[in-house]
């Protein structure tokens with residue numbers, strides 16, 4: 001049986017206090033209400049770093065340089081209708097002020113508090129990696 005692999009690039013923005021930005025999926029989308037890392041689907045022919053630079057501008061109005069995106073780990077998770085492959089980058093430097101351009105709730109959280117937020121199942125194993133990093 002074949003499975004559809006969906007490639008999504010995600011980014012943990014980390015502020016000077018070691019807190020990570022998470023965003024709440026707006027109502028109407030699949031998995032609405034869950035907190036996730038900013039990012040989105042990698043379009044055909046696109047490099048994941050370019051996806052992230054594009055998505056961070058669209059979603060948060062910040063400019064990120066490619067060399068400020070460091071790969072941390074990835075999620076590989078079987079959802080009922082697709083398999084998610086999601087590289088997670090970390091970024092500590094950006095230009096501009098983080099602004100919710102898509103009406104999403106945003107919050108800055110210490111990695112050891114991420115478990116207090118409902119996240120997509122694919123994201124849960126990523127928390128330990130962020131705790132180890134920070």
Ligand SMILES: Nc1nc2c([nH]c(=O)n2[C@@H]2O[C@H](COP(=O)(O)OP(=O)(O)OP(=O)(O)O)[C@@H](O)[C@H]2O)c(=O)[nH]1
Pocket residue numbers: 008009010029030031035036037038039040041084120121122123
């Ligand atoms: N950005 C992001 N997506 C995640 C995370 N965890 C996770 O399971 N996903 C899933 O990866 C996919 C991301 O796609 P997206 O945000 O671009 O897509 P979407 O559902 O808004 O769909 P659309 O862009 O086709 O409207 C969704 O299925 C989303 O639920 C995460 O931490 N960040």
